[in-house]
Amino acid sequence: MSAGDSATVTLTLDEVRDLTIRCFLANGCDAANAEAVADVIHNAERDGAKSHGLFRVPGYVKSLKSGKANGHAVPVLEDLAPAVLRVAGDGGFAPLAQQLGREPLIERARSQGVAALAITNVHHFQALWYEVEPLAEAGLCAFAFTAAFPYVVHPGGRTPIYGTNPMSFGWPRPGKPPMVFDQASSALARGEIMIAARDGHDVPPGTGIDRDGNETTDPKAILDGGAQLPFGGYKGASIALMVELLAGALIGDKFSFEAFESDPKDGGPPNGGEFMLAIDPGRLGDTNGWAAHAELLFERILAEAGTRLPAGRRHANRAKTATEGAAIPAALHAEIVGLCG
């Protein structure tokens, strides 16, 4: 750890991991659960994905203190069909359940061509790229979907029904970091609206509506009885609806509104499920050519000035934090150290 300017503290990535593990062990997690969550936090800080880094630790701790999340969860892998696996999450945080399902999903996708993994009864802060990337690094094309709490309206409605419902997609690029996108189906991330409200800034048109159903750029009006809008109008709402069905009804877990209604409102992540799909491009017919073929598309995209591929920014940050470490707001650092006490 080294002192940054007055407002930040710089940690090495090992220090990020160690601090997280220490904090979770001090708040009722066993080592397996603490280490699994610390891996997400570590990778998020490594990639500059701050909204899923140490920023989330206090929220996780709240859900341990309330008893909502099980810090001693023992996830169980189940075989539901030749191409379907499930990990029953035992009420823990998502990462340990994801780790348990990862290798079996990879093996099943390779043997069957395509395979699905349902993860149920976990608490999820929604860094889906974290889960899709290892599958793509293993040479698979992969999807992940998860619901949240109800923040987003259906077109024509005023009542929040959908979560910010991210979907993530990964494409393997042998010899390079995979192409991965991970995007909410809301127009803006909820955290950005909260920051705008705190700082007194407007949000872009199309972000949300007030309690009377009128579009507004006032973040406080969106948060105070209003609602968020899906990205791209009804088309983004269709994606949000699809995510609810995949991560809810399909796998027998909670919709966003059900997660909220059963939540103790402890400030921690919702209880719910996640749906993943993995496909082996080597089993889809273009046995040898698929990877080089995809590069033709990426080259065409990147040939134009001003373009970049999804995940490019995260991969660039990764090179930087490996040597420079991660800058953490001093107040957040002090809060987490305090939670270790």
Next chain:
Amino acid sequence: MSAGDSATVTLTLDEVRDLTIRCFLANGCDAANAEAVADVIHNAERDGAKSHGLFRVPGYVKSLKSGKANGHAVPVLEDLAPAVLRVAGDGGFAPLAQQLGREPLIERARSQGVAALAITNVHHFQALWYEVEPLAEAGLCAFAFTAAFPYVVHPGGRTPIYGTNPMSFGWPRPGKPPMVFDQASSALARGEIMIAARDGHDVPPGTGIDRDGNETTDPKAILDGGAQLPFGGYKGASIALMVELLAGALIGDKFSFEAFESDPKDGGPPNGGEFMLAIDPGRLGDTNGWAAHAELLFERILAEAGTRLPAGRRHANRAKTATEGAAIPAALHAEIVGLCG
């Protein structure tokens, strides 16, 4: 057939089918190919989905006359992996290949839990709901993806790379028509821009850019050296990119830009592939409850005035056209009758 007002002709749905078959037989299709395409045209007119109805017949005929499309195509079903099937389309129109793959995909999804179908070397006008709906009616959750010609830019770019790249998703509702959405990843359908240009109307902001890369609401500037924009900014572009990879590199078929570069510019549909996924909700763990659970979400959405589910309008039109028939522009009807000569 009955006379409508001066500008339209009303056909019964049987007359729609018969006219289409007659036209395709007169232009070099065998009966199997003609009947398969006529089934799409029939269903589109039945559902009021005019942009995929008789409107498309002259375009199909152009691709037969140019020799691009094979009117005597004999698609072949192949078994690539336990959960992966392929239909090699033999250069024909997509519907016959889709029909060949449909029942095997349904059986494979039921036996494996999830299954994929690659359809290659077909010519596709992109009514994906037509293909997803029968899977959902068979009790499966289903996806379809297909590319097109390059019309849409990547964020930051000026050169069209992506097709309008639709994706479709279907959810089974036992005892009711399924929930199906089918949406382009462009902000606006290309046909709507062409109609606005013809009629001298502006298009909404966010639809496209002119040849200098500036956003414009002038449809002619978009069509004349400009490009379309994805829906919802970079998030819609991510969907477009995903569709290119699934319908292109994954299954060993053409990207949108490749389809364009090899096209004879005959005005017919592009040559390319399609990727489909089908999932049996009965194999995902919530064996009995999934259908009723999903209805709780639909009820919550429809409880608000002014909301509707995707496909609701098509299903409402269906009830109407069964008794009233389909109104066709008289000029289009005359053109198709002329093509039968």
